[in-house]
Amino acid sequence: MGKIVVFSNRKGGTGKTTVAVNVAAFLADQGKKCLLIDLDSQAHATVHLGVNPLKVRYGIYEALVDFVEKKTWREDLFLSAGSCTLVPSNANLSALDVELNQTTDGVLIFRDFLFEFEGAFEYIFIDTPPSLGPVTLSALVAAQYLVIPTKVDFLSGVGLAQMMELYYRTSANLNPLLKFLGVVPTMFEAKTRIAREILKEFSQAFGEENVLPPLRRDIKVVEASSHGVPIHRYAPRCRATQDIRQIALGIVERMGRA
Numbered sequence: 384m385g386k387i388v389v390f391s392n393r394k395g396g397t398g399k400t401t402v403a404v405n406v407a408a409f410l411a412d413q414g415k416k417c418l419l420i421d422l423d424s425q426a427h428a429t430v431h432l433g434v435n436p437l438k439v440r441y442g443i444y445e446a447l448v449d450f451v452e453k454k455t456w457r458e459d460l461f462l463s464a465g466s467c468t469l470v471p472s473n474a475n476l477s478a479l480d481v482e483l484n485q486t487t488d489g490v491l492i493f494r495d496f497l498f499e500f501e502g503a504f505e506y507i508f509i510d511t512p513p514s515l516g517p518v519t520l521s522a523l524v525a526a527q528y529l530v531i532p533t534k535v536d537f538l539s540g541v542g543l544a545q546m547m548e549l550y551y552r553t554s555a556n557l558n559p560l561l562k563f564l565g566v567v568p569t570m571f572e573a574k575t576r577i578a579r580e581i582l583k584e585f586s587q588a589f590g591e592e593n594v595l596p597p598l599r600r601d602i603k604v605v606e607a608s609s610h611g612v613p614i615h616r617y618a619p620r621c622r623a624t625q626d627i628r629q630i631a632l633g634i635v636e637r638m639g640r641a
């Protein structure tokens with residue numbers, strides 16, 4: 384059975400996509416069979432792996448519609464992006480929040496869909512939009528593990544609290560199997576005192592074991608995404624590559640424990 388990890392935070396621009404894409408691509412290059420599902424209509428994960436969402440005619444939205452209507456979907460949903468497999472997204476996915484709200488069991492559809500092929504992968508990573516809507520909830524219902532990428536600044540604490548509340552509600556009601564693996568501090572500026580202090584507060588609030596290694600701020604991350612390649616391939620020796628390796632290993636290790 385594949386291990387399903389969702390990266391989520393209701394706050395925008397916290398590094399969800401960056402961490403999801405780079406961890407998936409890193410582990411794929413380590414020989415793990417990885418699938419990355421882009422569950423955001425912004426399709427940034429799709430772009431980051433070098434696929435133009437405007438050319439995605441059959442993405443996660445179309446496949447879910449087929450699954451609901453015909454109980455089947457097309458195999459060309461799965462794209463190969465380096466060593467990683469990608470289920471891409473496109474702007475059509477923006478309709479899904481409204482459509483899922485119209486049926487009572489809407490948030491279970493994605494879980495049932497994943498169930499059809501999750502055994503073919505060792506790890507399935509899901510990138511979610513910056514919201515607490517039905518699409519994000521669908522991912523939380525389908526996953527076994529939750530990782531919350533968060534910036535290390537004062538305001539991020541608010542988004543974190545709301546995200547944790549959604550986690551507790553989901554694990555109490557819809558998905559008792561969902562485990563919180565930890566926060567990933569992102570765009571971390573190790574040199575500033577405030578960032579170090581906030582990081583310490585994360586450890587106190589969540590417990591040290593629930594704070595994964597940080598991803599330091601590194602312009603190479605932005606460059607890699609604009610080239611449509613993962614950071615470890617774009618700049619193998621940069622500090623963000625070192626960090627992604629530590630984060631990926633931390634996630635794998637914690638999944639082994641959880």
Ligand SMILES: Nc1ncnc2c1ncn2[C@@H]1O[C@H](COP(=O)(O)OP(=O)(O)OP(=O)(O)O)[C@@H](O)[C@H]1O
Binds near residue numbers: 394398400601
């Ligand atoms: N470690 C880093 N150093 C420098 N820039 C970074 C780093 N991590 C992410 N970024 C940049 O910050 C921006 C936001 O990151 P990203 O898209 O991963 O966040 P997100 O949480 O997925 O955003 P959204 O909520 O819109 O989905 C991107 O332009 C990304 O390239």
Ligand SMILES: [Mg+2]
Binds near residue numbers: 399401427510511
């Ligand atoms: Mg994103």
